[in-house]
Amino acid sequence: MTNxxxxxxxxxxxxxxxTGTSEATPIPESVLRQYVGGVGLGTWILQQETEGPIDxxxxxxxxxxxxxxxxxxxxxxxxxFAVVAKSPLTNRLNDSLASSHFAITGKKTGxxxxxxxxxxxxxxxxxxxxxxxxxxxxxxxxxxxxPDSEETLKENYGSEFRYAVIGPAGExxxxxxxxxxxxxHAGRGGLGAVLGSKKLKAxxxxxxxxxxxxxxxxxxxxxxxxSKKSFGPATEKYRELGxxxxxxxxxxxxxxxxxxxxxxxxxxxxDLAPETLTLxxxxxxxxxxxxxxxxxxxxxVKDREKPVRLEYENLFALGPLCGVGEVDQVLRASQxxxxxxxxxxxAGGTIAFAMECAERGLLDWPGYEFGRGETLLTALxxxxxxxxxxxxxxxxxxxxxxxxxxxxxxxxxHVKGLELPGYEPRALQSMxxxxxxxxxxxxHNRSGAYQNDFSDRADRMQVTEQDVAAAIETEDEAxxxxxxxxxxxxxxxxxxxxxxxxxMLALVTGWDVxxxxxxxxxxxxxxxxxxxxxxxxxTPAEDTLPDRFLSSALEQGASAGASLPRERLERLxxxxxxxxxxxxxxxxxxxxxxxxx
Amino acid sequence: MTxxxxxxxxxxxxxxxxxxxxxxxxxxxxxxxxxxAVAEQYPQLEGVCLDAGTLKNGYLASIDxxxxxxxxxxxxxxxxxxxLLSADAGG
Numbered sequence: 001m002t003n004x005x006x007x008x009x010x011x012x013x014x015x016x017x018x019t020g021t022s023e024a025t026p027i028p029e030s031v032l033r034q035y036v037g038g039v040g041l042g043t044w045i046l047q048q049e050t051e052g053p054i055d056x057x058x059x060x061x062x063x064x065x066x067x068x069x070x071x072x073x074x075x076x077x078x079x080x081f082a083v084v085a086k087s088p089l090t091n092r093l094n095d096s097l098a099s100s101h102f103a104i105t106g107k108k109t110g111x112x113x114x115x116x117x118x119x120x121x122x123x124x125x126x127x128x129x130x131x132x133x134x135x136x137x138x139x140x141x142x143x144x145x146x147p148d149s150e151e152t153l154k155e156n157y158g159s160e161f162r163y164a165v166i167g168p169a170g171e172x173x174x175x176x177x178x179x180x181x182x183x184x185h186a187g188r189g190g191l192g193a194v195l196g197s198k199k200l201k202a203x204x205x206x207x208x209x210x211x212x213x214x215x216x217x218x219x220x221x222x223x224x225x226x227s228k229k230s231f232g233p234a235t236e237k238y239r240e241l242g243x244x245x246x247x248x249x250x251x252x253x254x255x256x257x258x259x260x261x262x263x264x265x266x267x268x269x270x271d272l273a274p275e276t277l278t279l280x281x282x283x284x285x286x287x288x289x290x291x292x293x294x295x296x297x298x299x300x301v302k303d304r305e306k307p308v309r310l311e312y313e314n315l316f317a318l319g320p321l322c323g324v325g326e327v328d329q330v331l332r333a334s335q336x337x338x339x340x341x342x343x344x345x346x347a348g349g350t351i352a353f354a355m356e357c358a359e360r361g362l363l364d365w366p367g368y369e370f371g372r373g374e375t376l377l378t379a380l381x382x383x384x385x386x387x388x389x390x391x392x393x394x395x396x397x398x399x400x401x402x403x404x405x406x407x408x409x410x411x412x413x414h415v416k417g418l419e420l421p422g423y424e425p426r427a428l429q430s431m432x433x434x435x436x437x438x439x440x441x442x443x444h445n446r447s448g449a450y451q452n453d454f455s456d457r458a459d460r461m462q463v464t465e466q467d468v469a470a471a472i473e474t475e476d477e478a479x480x481x482x483x484x485x486x487x488x489x490x491x492x493x494x495x496x497x498x499x500x501x502x503x504m505l506a507l508v509t510g511w512d513v514x515x516x517x518x519x520x521x522x523x524x525x526x527x528x529x530x531x532x533x534x535x536x537x538x539t540p541a542e543d544t545l546p547d548r549f550l551s552s553a554l555e556q557g558a559s560a561g562a563s564l565p566r567e568r569l570e571r572l573x574x575x576x577x578x579x580x581x582x583x584x585x586x587x588x589x590x591x592x593x594x595x596x597x
Numbered sequence: 598m599t600x601x602x603x604x605x606x607x608x609x610x611x612x613x614x615x616x617x618x619x620x621x622x623x624x625x626x627x628x629x630x631x632x633x634a635v636a637e638q639y640p641q642l643e644g645v646c647l648d649a650g651t652l653k654n655g656y657l658a659s660i661d662x663x664x665x666x667x668x669x670x671x672x673x674x675x676x677x678x679x680x681l682l683s684a685d686a687g688g
Binding site for chain 1: 607609610611613614645653655657661662663664665666667668680682683684685686687688
């Protein structure tokens with residue numbers, strides 16, 4: 001094994017499922033210092049493993065599971081892994097995170113990452129242990145939902161294995177299929193389809209290797225202090241209401257995307273809000289593995305045995321965005337996505353887009369009207385099976401709009417193919433910039449620029465170049481948090497985020513690292529992502545928003561009149577590029593005409 | 598002596614949970630007076646989102662749902678609608 005810093009094993013396992021072989025590949029410590037782990041390390045490995053533009057669903061396309069130096073430490077929220085690959089939805093870099101025991105057990109196999117290439121002849125389960133890999137027949141599991149698959153796997157192979165699993169959507173190459181474990185999902189960008197394209201139903205990991213930390217006593221003390229702070233006011237919202245607590249706030253501010261972003265407020269928002277749901281339903285709370293926050297709020301679903309975890313993004317995308325205000329339909333839709341392995345945001349965005357197309361007479365799909373919950377539920381099942389119109393919906397809103405044409409591209413709700421999350425960009429214009437420049441498309445987890453909009457420093461409806469630095473700061477923070485990896489809900493407990501995260505990394509690895517160095521690390525990771533995208537065909541024209549947001553104002557609610565003229569967004573993007581040290585079009589030095597990473 | 602304008606305060610999110618109420622009406626010339634009046638009627642909010650006439654870190658006021666402020670000296674006009682909410686919009 002490579003002699004490397006504590007917190008790491010200094011190698012990744014490269015697995016070719018076409019041949020059933022694997023090989024340990026060393027990772028130089030200099031690379032770990034530069035890219036840390038998780039998303040940063042995953043991007044670096046992807047760069048090493050990719051030669052020129054690649055079809056994300058081809059056998060040679062790599063799919064990675066990346067751990068981090070903090071995984072397995074006593075630091076709260078650190079049990080996370082990143083799944084990194086080229087996205088079949090965006091054709092750009094995609095990094096998707098999930099929290100679970102899969103991270104801890106996976107790392108304890110003795111690797112910092114798994115890289116999977118190749119394609120099986122028939123459905124298989126990839127088992128990874130300290131001793132090596134094996135492929136097991138998955139014919140019995142193929143077609144099963146995610147919860148059923150996990151149950152069958154536990155019965156067949158025992159509970160000492162942890163599994164990452166795809167549902168029918170991943171098997172059928174739905175471009176926004178998820179990879180899931182124990183109710184948590186690497187949700188965005190369709191990496192479940194990449195696993196499905198390799199004919200892998202699941203990955204099982206079993207490991208007991210000891211994890212070393214450079215300064216264990218100090219690390220335990222810091223972990224206790226962090227856990228204590230995580231019980232404080234900064235995470236109160238997540239503990240008491242969960243992320244779904246955003247719904248009424250966003251509705252009141254006119255920033256709640258409704259009916260495919262045609263409005264910023266929804267008349268049934270109160271019916272769907274957790275404040276209302278808790279009056280009539282007994283909810284349960286859960287935490288991710290190794291987490292002290294406990295933001296998961298589970299609600300019972302009518303006529304269903306199991307409850308569903310409710311998040312703001314599920315609620316917005318399957319409720320207001322589709323005009324659906326009947327709570328049991330929204331809860332069931334969310335549960336269906338979890339069972340079938342579908343990203344809720346992209347599913348809701350694509351179905352809402354189809355509903356608007358049908359209402360405008362651009363699609364002849366009976367039942368596709370805003371507010372039709374039965375249509376929503378049926379559509380989700382058809383998407384996962386790629387049956388009837390579900391086959392078109394499974395392509396996502398960008399490809400569907402190209403198929404429909406007739407001007408529908410103007411209101412297909414995506415950036416770079418990734419459907420927008422629940423933040424109305426005309427009324428939250430720092431976030432609009434974050435969406436436009438995001439390397440994985442419109443995303444609230446890779447840019448937290450909404451933090452600037454929700455402050456007294458900015459006019460959220462008239463953002464200027466003065467706000468660009470604040471947007472960049474949140475993108476840098478996210479890049480680092482996703483590489484370490486920690487939960488972003490801890491943000492509020494830090495007084496000096498970069499310095500405190502540097503202390504964690506120093507205690508784990510023994511490195512001499514400070515906040516300033518980590519800030520540079522974050523910027524290096526962002527630039528590497530950009531360079532990967534350039535090599536895969538990125539052009540400056542992609543860093544924009546759909547025409548709807550740039551040519552019409554919101555008409556109702558507290559944000560009535562909010563508009564984002566195209567020239568303003570272009571000025572913001574240009575200022576962003578220059579502030580990053582790139583040229584005005586967004587190319588880092590020497591990246592023009594780059595055809596390989 | 599000028600009478601203080603009457604404004605509405607709407608509680609959102611975690612503030613509503615703590616207040617146990619959706620909204621209230623208060624007479625106040627500026628936000629400092631308003632927060633004191635709110636704390637008097639809802640003492641459970643003092644130390645949570647209010648601190649002796651100011652907003653605690655992590656909380657914001659929105660004037661009529663359009664403009665955020667934390668400035669306690671900001672003057673109020675009759676009929677204004679003040680939203681009191683957590684600044685954390687992570688979802």
